[in-house]
Amino acid sequence: MIPRGFSFSAANADIDGTSSPKNDIGLLYCNTKASLCGVFTRNRVKAAPVLIGMDLVKRGVVRAVLANSGNANACTGEAGLDDAKRLMAAVASRLKIDADEVIPLSTGVIGVRLPVDKMLSKLDTLARGLGDNVDTFARSMMTTDTFPKIASRKVGQACILGVAKGSGMIAPDMATTLAIVITDAIMERGDLERTIKDAVRTTFNAITVDGDTSTNDTLIALSSNMLHAELEGVEKAIFEVIQELSMMVVKDGEGASKVVRINVSGCDTDEEARKVGKTVGNSLLVKTALYGSDPNWGRIMAAIGYSGVDIDTGSVSIHISGHPVVERGVEAGGYKEEDVRSALEGKDIHIDISVGSGSGSFTIWTTDLTHKYVDINAEYRS
Amino acid sequence: MIPRGFSFSAANADIDGTSSPKNDIGLLYCNTKASLCGVFTRNRVKAAPVLIGMDLVKRGVVRAVLANSGNANACTGEAGLDDAKRLMAAVASRLKIDADEVIPLSTGVIGVRLPVDKMLSKLDTLARGLGDNVDTFARSMMTTDTFPKIASRKVGQACILGVAKGSGMIAPDMATTLAIVITDAIMERGDLERTIKDAVRTTFNAITVDGDTSTNDTLIALSSNMLHAELEGVEKAIFEVIQELSMMVVKDGEGASKVVRINVSGCDTDEEARKVGKTVGNSLLVKTALYGSDPNWGRIMAAIGYSGVDIDTGSVSIHISGHPVVERGVEAGGYKEEDVRSALEGKDIHIDISVGSGSGSFTIWTTDLTHKYVDINAEYRS
Numbered sequence: 108m109i110p111r112g113f114s115f116s117a118a119n120a121d122i123d124g125t126s127s128p129k130n131d132i133g134l135l136y137c138n139t140k141a142s143l144c145g146v147f148t149r150n151r152v153k154a155a156p157v158l159i160g161m162d163l164v165k166r167g168v169v170r171a172v173l174a175n176s177g178n179a180n181a182c183t184g185e186a187g188l189d190d191a192k193r194l195m196a197a198v199a200s201r202l203k204i205d206a207d208e209v210i211p212l213s214t215g216v217i218g219v220r221l222p223v224d225k226m227l228s229k230l231d232t233l234a235r236g237l238g239d240n241v242d243t244f245a246r247s248m249m250t251t252d253t254f255p256k257i258a259s260r261k262v263g264q265a266c267i268l269g270v271a272k273g274s275g276m277i278a279p280d281m282a283t284t285l286a287i288v289i290t291d292a293i294m295e296r297g298d299l300e301r302t303i304k305d306a307v308r309t310t311f312n313a314i315t316v317d318g319d320t321s322t323n324d325t326l327i328a329l330s331s332n333m334l335h336a337e338l339e340g341v342e343k344a345i346f347e348v349i350q351e352l353s354m355m356v357v358k359d360g361e362g363a364s365k366v367v368r369i370n371v372s373g374c375d376t377d378e379e380a381r382k383v384g385k386t387v388g389n390s391l392l393v394k395t396a397l398y399g400s401d402p403n404w405g406r407i408m409a410a411i412g413y414s415g416v417d418i419d420t421g422s423v424s425i426h427i428s429g430h431p432v433v434e435r436g437v438e439a440g441g442y443k444e445e446d447v448r449s450a451l452e453g454k455d456i457h458i459d460i461s462v463g464s465g466s467g468s469f470t471i472w473t474t475d476l477t478h479k480y481v482d483i484n485a486e487y488r489s
Numbered sequence: 490m491i492p493r494g495f496s497f498s499a500a501n502a503d504i505d506g507t508s509s510p511k512n513d514i515g516l517l518y519c520n521t522k523a524s525l526c527g528v529f530t531r532n533r534v535k536a537a538p539v540l541i542g543m544d545l546v547k548r549g550v551v552r553a554v555l556a557n558s559g560n561a562n563a564c565t566g567e568a569g570l571d572d573a574k575r576l577m578a579a580v581a582s583r584l585k586i587d588a589d590e591v592i593p594l595s596t597g598v599i600g601v602r603l604p605v606d607k608m609l610s611k612l613d614t615l616a617r618g619l620g621d622n623v624d625t626f627a628r629s630m631m632t633t634d635t636f637p638k639i640a641s642r643k644v645g646q647a648c649i650l651g652v653a654k655g656s657g658m659i660a661p662d663m664a665t666t667l668a669i670v671i672t673d674a675i676m677e678r679g680d681l682e683r684t685i686k687d688a689v690r691t692t693f694n695a696i697t698v699d700g701d702t703s704t705n706d707t708l709i710a711l712s713s714n715m716l717h718a719e720l721e722g723v724e725k726a727i728f729e730v731i732q733e734l735s736m737m738v739v740k741d742g743e744g745a746s747k748v749v750r751i752n753v754s755g756c757d758t759d760e761e762a763r764k765v766g767k768t769v770g771n772s773l774l775v776k777t778a779l780y781g782s783d784p785n786w787g788r789i790m791a792a793i794g795y796s797g798v799d800i801d802t803g804s805v806s807i808h809i810s811g812h813p814v815v816e817r818g819v820e821a822g823g824y825k826e827e828d829v830r831s832a833l834e835g836k837d838i839h840i841d842i843s844v845g846s847g848s849g850s851f852t853i854w855t856t857d858l859t860h861k862y863v864d865i866n867a868e869y870r871s
Contacts, residue, residue, distance in 0.1 A: 152794025152802050152818075182790050184803070184819040217787020218820050322791050391773075391858075392866055399867030405599020408564050409704050412534025420534050421566070436534075437566040438600050476773075478863050484774055485781030485859075 108259050110266045110291035112137050112331030115244035116236035118229040122177035122222055123215060132226055133247035134233040135172040135287065136202060141329040143169040143210070144300040146307050148324035154181035155188045156211040159195075160325055163210050167296055169329060170208035172287060173198050174248050176272070180213040180221050181322040190221045197227050201234045214272060214285050214323050215250055241270060248272040248285055251483060252359050258351035260344035265292035265336035269348040271326075273356035284311065286326040286352055288345060292336040299345075303328045306346040310353035313381070314472045315388045357472045362480030367397055367456040367473045374467035379416045381469040383462060386414035388473035397456060398475035402447035404432040411460065418462050426459040427451065490641050492648040492673035494519050494713030497626035498618030500611040504559035504604055505597060514608055515629035516615040517554040517669065518584060523711040525551040525592070526682040528689050530706035536563035537570045538593040541577075542707055545592050549678055551711060552590035554669060555580050556630050558654070562595040562603050563704040572603045579609050583616045596654060596667050596705050597632055623652060630654040630667055633865060634741050640733035642726035647674035647718035651730040653708075655738035666693065668708040668734055670727060674718040681727075685710045688728040692735035695763070696854045697770045739854045744862030749779055749838040749855045756849035761798045763851040765844060768796035770855035779838060780857035784829035786814040793842065800844050808841040809833065 109115075117130040145164040147157050163169060173194060180187045195209040202209075213221070245255035249272050256271040273284030288303065307326060328345070358366050369388050374380040387393055390410040396403040404425055411423060425433035428450035430442045450456070499512040527546040529539050545551060555576060562569045577591040584591075595603070627637035631654050638653040655666030670685065689708060710727070740748050751770050756762040769775055772792040778785040786807055793805060807815035810832035812824045832838070 150791060150794040151796075151798075151800050152790050179787070182787060182802075182815070182819055184817075186819075216785075217790060218815075322787075322794060391862075395863055395866035398863065401867070403598075405561070405564060405704075408534050408599060409532060412532040412704060414533075416533075418533050420564075433564070433600075435566070437564055437568075476863060477867075478860050480773075481777055481780065481858060481860050481863060484777035485783070 108261065108266050108268065109239045109241060110268055110289050110331060111333045112139050112141070112291055113289050114237040114239065115241050116233045116238065117243040117247035118232045118236070120222070120225045120229045122175055122225065130243065130247040131175055131177045132229055132233065133174045133244040134198070134237065135174070135244060136237050137170050137329060137331050139331055140168050140170060141331050142296045142299060143167055143327060143329055144296060144303055145325060145327040146304060148321055150322050152182065152322045154179050154213060154323040155183055155191045156180055156213045157323060157325060158188065159191055160210050160327065163207060166207060168208060169210050170204040171198055171202055172210050172212060172327070174212040175226065176248050176250050177215040178213060178219055178221050179215045179217045179323045181217040183218065183220055186220060190223050193223055194226060197230055201230050210327060212285055212325055214248060217322060241268065245270040250274065251361055254359060256352050256355040256359070258348045260348055262292065262340040262344045263336045265290060265334040265341060267292070267341065267344045267348050269352050271352040271356060274359050274361050284321065284324050284356055286311070286349070288326070288328040288348055290341065290345065291331045291333040292341045293332045293334060294330055294338060294341060298338060298342065299328050299330055302342045302345050303349065306349040309470070310350045313470060314353050314357045315385065354472065357474060360474035361483045362477040363474030364477055365397060365454055365456055365475045367458060367475065369458045369460065369471045369473060370468070371460045371462065372468040373461040373463040373465050374416065375465040376467040377469050380467045381471070382416050383411055383414045383460065384469050384471035386410050387458070387460070388471045391476060394473065394476035397451065398477050400448050400451035402427060402432060402444055402451060407458065407460070408433065411462065422463045424461045428457050490643065490648050490650065491621045491623060492650055492671050492713060493715045494521050494523070494673055495671050496619040496621065497623050498615045498620065499625040499629035500614045500618070502604070502607045502611045504557055504607065512625060512629040513557055513559045514611055514615065515556045515626040516580070516619065517556070517626060518619050519552050519711060519713050521713055522550050522552060523713050524678045524681060525549055525709060525711055526678060526685055527707060527709040528686060530704060532704050534564065534704045536561050536595060536705040537565055537573045538562055538595045539705060539707060540570065541573055542592055542709065545589060548589060550590060551592050552586040553580055553584055554592050554594060554709070556594040556667070557608065558597050558630050558632050560595060560597040560601055560603050561599045561705050563599040565600065565602055568602060572605050575605055576608060579612055583612050592709060594667055594707055596630065599704060623650065627652040632656065633743055636741060638734050638737040638741070640730045642730055644674065644722040644726045645718045647672060647716040647723060649674070649723065649726045649730050651734045653734040653738060656741050656743050666706050666738055668693070668731070670708070670710040670730055672723065672727065673713045673715040674723045675714045675716060676712055676720060676723060680720060680724065681710050681712055684724045684727050685731065688731040691852070692732045695852060696735050696739045697767065736854065739856060742856035743865045744859040745856030746859055747779060747836055747838055747857045749840060749857065751840045751842065751853045751855060752850070753842045753844065754850040755843040755845040755847050756798065757847040758849040759851050762849045763853070764798050765793055765796045765842065766851050766853035768792050769840070769842070770853045773858060776855065776858035779833065780859050782830050782833035784809060784814060784826055784833060789840065789842070790815065793844065804845045806843045810839050
């Protein structure tokens with residue numbers, strides 16, 4: 108199910124120099140001028156493709172996306188910008204479009220120049236290979252990801268398709284990780300932009316794997332504007348696609364063995380609830396207790412307490428996967444520790460935190476912190 | 490070398506119920522009214538002994554410290570306050586002093602009531618055992634600590650002695666972990682207070698192991714005011730004792746295999762430099778790269794970028810243990826990756842970050858993040 112007007116291809120340019128057989132360069136092409144929106148990392152250190160993408164989004168029109176893994180083209184200065192522009196010009200010339208109709212997306216190691224010549228040598232393969240193989244394209248963006256992330260919805264005849272990559276350097280309070288949403292539904296660019304900004308707030312910006320915000324986070328949305336479809340339905344479908352992709356990113360969090368939904372309610376504002384949820388979701392002590400299936404609610408209380416939100420300790424209640432463990436700031440009566448331990452041994456954990464009687468609430472998704480996380484990040488240059 | 494007027498003892502009350510042979514309750518006694526100052530956790534969730542200690546510090550006079558490990562007496566509500574007060578009254582009656590001349594310090598698991606009767610049954614042993622064995626006392630406060638933390642200085646005839654515990658739930662931006670500094674030097678309470686507050690800012694508040702701020706952090710300072718000593722020298726000695734203790738806490742960070750000093754300079758203010766250093770020092774990706782001896786400076790750049798401080802990327806330079814790896818925001822020329830890798834294989838790493846031409850600077854101490862950290866915290870209820 109591919110939105111009309113779009114096609115994909117992928118190739119292996121050995122970008123990281125390890126001679127891995129994995130594809131690491133991908134091309135997405137639109138046979139008409141697509142409208143373009145995007146949200147980008149709030150990290151002050153912005154990769155070259157992020158700086159370029161932010162400019163292109165102002166223009167609002169795009170024909171192609173050149174994505175690569177194995178190299179983030181970040182902290183590469185002016186030379187990095189020139190490298191990206193050389194690639195954009197070559198893609199444009201190959202596809203007979205304008206250079207500023209090509210948006211680059213990069214992910215991988217920081218601080219190393221792109222092997223531009225290797226990448227240029229694959230452009231013919233990419234242009235010739237354009238077709239409907241979105242899976243191959245999604246895989247070409249993967250780094251430590253263990254599965255490709257693809258989601259789609261139909262609204263009448265129109266279609267919304269999203270692909271994403273992300274596994275480490277995942278934290279809320281950012282624009283997002285690498286993600287592309289495409290549709291053939293006709294919609295105003297303003298509507299598209301509002302829809303993705305709204306969606307990102309409670310999806311990609313509400314997930315955390317390691318608390319590290321990347322230099323390259325980007326979510327772009329493209330519409331080929333080919334089919335009439337009911338706007339509200341399309342907006343809802345775009346939201347659902349983005350939400351599904353963000354859940355896939357958490358699920359594939361580096362080394363993660365569990366996905367943990369943390370719902371915080373009773374705050375004065377949603378922003379305060381977000382802050383509490385983020386603090387609990389990033390706490391190493393909470394994340395390791397979750398890994399060990401230890402119902403150690405004291406670590407959750409401690410994290411709530413240092414979240415920076417002005418909380419009345421005596422009003423805090425905590426449920427772990429439905430079991431009340433804290434009531435009015437102290438241990439709840441009548442739950443069995445063994446029941447909570449069993450619940451924590453599952454793959455999907457829910458932590459519900461209520462901190463007062465306000466109407467502010469927010470939901471954060473996080474993972475446990477495992478030995479494998481340390482393996483991946485101590486022994487692998489990513 | 491014990492300051493005059495003070496004595497110590499310790500006993501085993503099996504506070505955590507594991508029948509471990511380790512001492513877990515300690516008594517410090519002063520044979521005269523000692524002046525008392527203290528700084529306490531900024532966590533909103535404050536343990537019962539913290540709430541009581543904050544009150545006692547206002548009074549400013551103390552005769553005894555009752556410290557225990559194995560139980561934090563945190564999130565125990567009114568009952569927890571009553572438990573602590575029962576113990577204070579019993580200690581006071583045993584030592585023939587006032588109940589509000591006894592300050593309680595607790596560390597261990599959160600959310601469990603203190604086994605008061607078990608503890609009361611050891612008070613005779615503690616009172617009879619009072620002597621100069623500060624090592625035994627320091628060990629009775631240990632939880633996941635692997636060694637007791639004791640530091641001392643002489644100033645003329647006067648003496649400054651400090652003991653601390655701390656290994657996990659260690660983060661800057663707090664008052665401190667459990668620490669006691671005692672002296673026999675005569676000094677105004679205002680001078681003592683100013684000295685410990687100044688010292689904590691750049692010592693205990695500048696260390697991080699896991700980014701988690703405890704509910705029980707406390708540093709208290711007691712003076713028996715028995716000997717005249719030169720004030721400036723005493724203040725310097727108190728600073729050095731506190732600094733030495735804080736370095737021991739980092740060194741003994743849970744699972745840590747390396748101590749990492751992060752110096753940040755060139756910011757507009759010291760506070761901004763602290764924020765940058767803290768963000769780098771808490772980054773899981775930086776900490777795992779340090780564990781793996783991987784000179785992956787891109788992760789340091791990314792953390793600088795999301796620290797929330799308004800930084801000009803192009804002005805950033807980074808040295809790792811003396812080797813320049815980043816200059817003006819991009820990879821520095823002329824260093825050998827193998828040299829940096831070798832340096833990172835040591836136990837003491839220095840990271841020097843310069844982010845501009847301002848005069849604000851700060852030094853943070855952190856640890857690497859190891860498999861053992863995950864072992865300790867996934868498999869041990871602390």
